[in-house]
Amino acid sequence: MKYVSSIFSILACSLFFAQQQQQTSTAGTFSSEDLIPLDAVTVFSINNISLLKKVSMDELVQYEFMAEVQSELFDGSTQGKTLKESGIDFDQKLNVFYGLNENFEIAGFTFGIKDKKQLFNVFDDFEPAASNIKGVEFYRSYSNYLIIKGNSGIVLRVDPSYEKVSVITDSIWYARGFGYFDDGTSEEDEYEEIDDYGYEIPSNSDIEEAENEVIEEEQIEGEMDETDLLSKNYWEMRDSITVELQSKYMTKICDDLFVKELNLKKQDPKLAAQLLHTSDGIFYLDNSRNFRNSRGLWHFQTLFPELFSDMKDLYTGNVMLGDIELKENSVDIYFEANYGESLGAIYEKLNSTKFDKNVLKYIHESSTGFFTYNINLKEGYNQAYDIIIPILSKEKDPRISSNVLMAELINEFVDTDALFETYKGSMFGSFNGIKKVKTTRIEFIYDENTFEYEEKEIQGEEDMPIFTLGFSTNRSDIPEKILKHFGRMTSRFKNMGSYWMVEDAVFNSVPLYIINKNGLLIFTNDEDLAKNHSDGYGSNALKGKRAKAAKSSKFMYGYFDWGVALSSLPREMFNTRQNEILDAMRGKTGVLELVSSDITKTKTKFNLTYNFDGTYDNSGKYLLDLVNSVYVLSK
């Protein structure tokens, strides 16, 4: 949940700043994008959202998600002020970034500065810090830094990795002759309890831990020379190491940015080119570095350096780039997934298939949302086998070698044709809104004469989202064998002729229906589809523009009518306050459409379009209502 809040904070922060931006961007030779650190892996840069200018600041702060942004950014110190008075130069871009590597995590944003005095009325928690770089000013508030060069600034935070701090602290701790220190983090199922005001509520185990710590510290102090004031307990040492590492990494980042004048824009031509786009916003995500920096792979990197290097090559050039365009009645997002030729060869083979027209029969024309996913798993498997097995075969490690042998034997002995004829890889899914489904509940009925009570089964109805998920197959006989087996084993699997029914399969309460017909294996909780349309919806099936778009979109197509979905969600699902917020979106239309292009050896392109219409003051207000509604639903 914290991650969702952070994403909303960044998104809202971007909207908040961008609301004030002017049509032109970039100022002079040094601009905010020149401060994006090399270690940033994800960048979201806002050029201009002129549509939002029509929304007043007073309206903005009324939104649910803004309360969080206001408090996180300005810590309540700017009550009664607006961003107009913040000293920020809205002629420059706002760039939000995030990065993670094996040493630290970095997050922050860069921006232009118009009036430094006004800026420090907003960032009033920041105190000046010593600077050893000429022309660069440093300010600090706890672990957050504000660094200013010329008319641009960067707010950033660097957190050393927990593992790294642990390794160093433990090493010093053992070297000083102390035993294993259990910091309690290995205890399973520890969850934070948060009260209504956002403060963590200490659980009993936390209190116990704290008490144990005091005891442990007392014991340690006893063991230490009481006159040795330099001796630190485990946690004090950990804090010192964290601060030391923070300082070391900050020095490295600042040296790169201000001494060597290296930044991500300079380092990666793909980002530099993307930043030149005149769209309203751009984004950049370097998946190849995500692969390299993935925490789970560090161990792998140490044990199998050559293999890691080969796999890294496979991921080279894996970068997602995108543009966002805000129009009067739509938001268009264009993004392309770039990759190297080896991975591209696998993706290309995956794409070598024809659209399975049967899926359209099972998508109702009034479906609220659906997707089709069209791949050739057999071709993809063969290509991946040809590329990955030679890489793995080079490795002399006995475990990897035996796994390679196992994969080769399976490939020889298993009838891969039968496997991939059964599960071809293509699939579809649809959401058909909320329907009432029959449920039973128990009520206690009491006798008026004695007040003795007994259970009575009452038939009831509950609102249930209706989903359908289907897979293309050329071997319907194989799933049928499995279903028959379960039918013999348990009475919950029932053969109903044209479909199978599994009782109490969904949340132990409602049945799941399985249709194994027409080259498709379909799972649904839609009784109507199973009972009355096991051969498809006929004349009510998806047709026209959307069917054509699904057929012509290469490996993926998605459609979701947000307006209809929101209106179909029962009001009882939400409390009074949530309903008030969602009412702002109810009755308006909003259609999301995802289209993919052909997969080539180096890239795949996607277009995501959100079209909206209906009664709204202006499209900027509509967008904010949308963001607010999604925020409320995700909370």
Added chain:
Amino acid sequence: MKYFFGLLFLLFTMGSCVEIIDDLYVKSDGSGTFKYTVNLSSSVVKINSILALDSLDGRKVPSISEIQEKLNAYLTKLEKKEGLSNVKLDANYKDFIFKFQCEFTNVQVLQKAIKEIVQEENKNTEIKELDHNWLAWDGTKLVRSIPTMPEKITERMKKEDAEALQKGTYLSISRFDRTIEKYDNPVAKLSGNKLAILIKTNPYSLTQNTELLENTIYLSALKK
């Protein structure tokens, strides 16, 4: 204690239509039977969907086996209490109906056992609510009440939880082996055979006003 709060939380958030029945049967010699039933069958879909999650609103959602384990632990503790016998729990995890029952030699024994378990669960920290006696029997009258809810539970209750609890029902039944002569709670209802008395409310009202269940029930004279 985390599990206790977990169970309480689960009960509260799932309580779209929770039905609770507390049923106390006191014989003339002071012994009797206590039954406590929680019926969540009208929220089965919601419960199963929550149980499918690891955590909700930052709190861990216990698994069925953890709930079973915890309930069995309470049961074992109660079985060991002096003066209690035939301690049983009928837990139906399909419909989510839980029926607890035990026999006691006198109401004080029952009250003491419950207090001891709550105290043990709270690691012997002081709980002022436990100073209150909610059952008293002198052979001619039964005085019933319930302890006040800790303020932090009532104050921190979210609006949506309150709305859900308002839809539930709470039945408090007291039974005897001789007829009831009079009672002092005006909302209480006497059974046709005059051997039982019932107070019906909803769980939310109870959290706000624990006096709702207060009642002194006077019985007819004992036949010699």
